[in-house]
Amino acid sequence: MAPQESPRRKRRDRDHEQHRERRRRNSDTPRRSRHEAPSSERSSQALSANSLAQLNLINQHERARAQEKTPQKTRRKRRPEIVDEKIVDERSRRDHKRKKRRVVSGALLEEGKSQKLKGIRGGYGSEDGGDGGKKKKRLWLILGIVTVIVIIIIVVAVVVSKNNSKGSSSTTAAATSDTGAPSNSNLNGVSESSIPATAKGTDLDPFSWYDTTDFNVTYTDETVGGLPVMGLLSTWDDSKAANDNVPPIATSWGSYATRPARGVNIGGWLSLEPFITPSLFSGGIVDEYTLTTSLGSQAKARLEKHYATFVSEQTFIDIANAGLDHVRIPFSYWAVAVYDGDPYVYRVSWRYLLRGIEWARKHGLRVNLDVHGLPGSQNGWNHSGRLGAIGWLNGANGATNGQRALDMHDKLSKFFAQDRYKNIVTFYGLANEPKMTALKQEDVLAWTTNAYTLVRKNGITANVVFGDGFMGLDNWQGKLTGLEGLVLDVHQYVIFNSGQISYNHTQKVDYACSGWTEQATKSMNVATGFGPTIFAEWSQADTDCAPNLNNVGVGTRWEGNYNVGDPSIAVLSPGCPTKNSACSCTEANANSGSYSDAYKQFLLMFAEAQMTSFEKGWGWFYWTWKTESATQWSYQLGLAAGILPAKAYARSYNCTPAAPNFAGIPETY
Structure with a gap:
């Protein structure tokens, strides 16, 4: 180098x-x-x-x-x-x-x-x-x-x-299937760009829905009677029958006097009740008003998840398999409208109501539409939406709320007058349990006449149902006459009456067979009662012990600590047959697995006795299909426990012979 x-x-x-x-x-x-x-x-x-x-x-x-x-x-x-x-x-x-x-x-x-x-x-x-x-x-x-x-x-x-975002957007509460929530896979072929900017995140936007199963997810803002058709397919099929004993939906039912309805309520779903879903009610929450107020901006996500999971298509399959042929679906006015100061979740329940009707159709079940909560509350009870004062046809805003309820029925009746509902909606309810013992009778009768006239004018051909108002069936003879297809609705229970809750087990079966058969027969005769009568609520409960049944945190007649602040209806001593401190809600609320064979025999016989009596009228709807824990209020749990007939049309007891002596069953629970 x-x-x-x-x-x-x-x-x-x-x-x-x-x-x-x-x-x-x-x-x-x-x-x-x-x-x-x-x-x-x-x-x-x-x-x-x-x-x-x-x-x-x-x-x-x-x-x-x-x-x-x-x-x-x-x-x-x-x-x-x-x-x-x-x-x-x-x-x-x-x-x-x-x-x-x-x-x-x-x-x-x-x-x-x-x-x-x-x-x-x-x-x-x-x-x-x-x-x-x-x-x-x-x-x-x-x-x-x-x-x-x-x-x-x-x-x-x-x-x-x-692609992954198509199943859920920033505005939806939907989760992936590995969390147990719906996968919403039918959104995969839909582009979010097809949703107008003004509709994104609203109840018309399918990407904002928690569950899209069996919904039509093509965007539409079409309405009928001012109510959206969102989620509905353009075609339907009325060829299905619930069972071999009843006609398919496309064929006329005929006379309910000769072929009574055998149905069940789907309570606690679109209108909440504390005793049905106690998990939703804690920490001072007593009704849907206080629940949605407490949840605030989270109310929509929480309630829609409940709507999507509490009831599914399997619910309707199981109802049909139980030999039932009708469902009564309670819903409240906020499915249609809300007003200033309302905390309720607006219109989400509407979409689930429409899907529920389609599932009922698919499995041959006819529908009883039941408006369970009216503006202002028609009875002041928690299942009307708000516990407390009655503000419908009563108080400073009574007339306003009465008109709001008519406006709601104007929309509902125009919507359900469509051809797709003429076969399946066979009962159209105006107002669940208006408390006519506290309201002016003439006001309720006038409102009922106006509502009936309105829905008929808008094309409703179904039977129109109105509540008996707790006046007693004998008192309806000669009232609201000349209104074709108007049907009186009565709810029969022994446990909310301090005189009847003390009946022993044998007396309860006897009363169901004799007392309620007599009432049904008299009510069906226009010479002694109103005429067409249907029994749209009843249960086989023989106590009022179910938690939250009498309102959240309120005691029971059974144990003698029932006090809602009204001395005229308070029950402050034990009301069970023994009328002493042995009356126990602990045993009454025990799991059905602890029921003795004799107690199961009584519960089954008590249920079948009521079915037999109510079929002297236009039929019956058990309250209710599903609860979280109250077995004697749940048709679903009752079937599993063996205390209801496997098929509603194939019963082992029809009030003959007389009820046996249930001496082996304790009368304290």
Whole structure:
């Protein structure tokens, strides 16, 4: 190797110092790999063979050290850096430093292309004597390939992200199936861009729905009678019958006087009740008003999850399999409208009501539409939505709320007058349990007449149902006459009457067979009662012990601690047959697995006795299909416990012979 001259060493040192200064100035910016010197300069500064050999060894050693020190996943591509022409003659020393900074792309390393890159980027290897322009072309080609790969990865990631977001948007409470929530897979073929900007996140936007199962998810803002048809398919099929004993929906039912309805309520679903779903009521929550007030902005998500999970298509399958042929579906006015100060969740329950009707249709079940809560509350009980004062046809806003209820029925009747509902909706309810013992009788009668006239004018051909108002069936003779298809609705229980709750087990069966049969017969005769009468609520409970049944935190008549602040109805001594401290709600609320065979026999006989009596009228609807824990109020749990007939039309007891002596059953629970 030729000796180095002192001036060259000085120039080299100066150049090195200038180069280090440039590196310090550029330390905060991405680095570029250096360009090769032009071939003309390379030839004029040719090195000896020994120099090349030594530099090649140095380069190989430095490349190995660089790869050992820099993990593949953390290596960064360097941006090209312009080389000062003054130091070209020292390129060999700096070239091996450059090799330390040159890093192969992680993506290319994973594809097994690192060796090729070493051949191209290796500096003074077999490629050293070639044209520098070719190397630059190769370098840019490689950079182009890497860029394309990165772009492809980004595009794929964006597409996957969009596809995943179709099932749930930022406005929906829906979760994926691994959380137990609906997967909403029928949204996969729908583009969110098809939803108008003004509708995004509203109840018309299917991407905002918790559950889209069996809903039509094509966006529409179409309405009938001012109510949306959202979620409905354009076609329907009325060919199904609930069982072989009843006609398919498309065929007329005929006379309910000769073929009574056998049905069940789906209570606690779209209108909440504390004793049905006690898990929703705690910490001072006593009704749907206080629940939605407490939940605030979270109310919609919480209640829609309840609507979507408390009832499913399987509910209707099981109801039909139990030999039932009708369902009564309670819902409240906020399915249609809300007013200033209302905390209720607006119109979400409407969509679930429509889907419930379609599931009923699919399994041959006819529908009784029941408005369970009216504006202002028609009875002041928690199942009307708000516990407390009656504000419907009563108080300062009574007339306003009466008109609001008529406006609600104007919309509802126009909607359900459509052809798709003429066969399946066979009962159209006006008001559940108006408390006529507290309201002016003439006001309720006038409102009922107006509501009947309105819905008939709007095309409702179904039987129109009104509540007996707790006046007693005998008192309806001669009232509301001349209104064709108007049906009186009565709810029969022994446990809410302090005189009847004390009946022993034998007396309860006897009363169901004799007392209620007599009442049904008299009510059906226009000479002694109103006429057409249906029994739309009853249960086989023989105590009022179910938690929250008499309102949240309120005691029971059974144990003698029932007090809601009204001395006229308070029961402050034990009301069970023994009328002493032995009266126990603990045993009454025990799991059905602890029931003795004799007690199961009584409960089954008590239920079948009521079915027999109520079929002297237009039929019956058990209250209710499902509860979280109250077995004697749940048709579903009663079937599982063996205390209801497996088929409602195939019963073992019809009030003949008389009830046996249930002496072996304690009368304290």
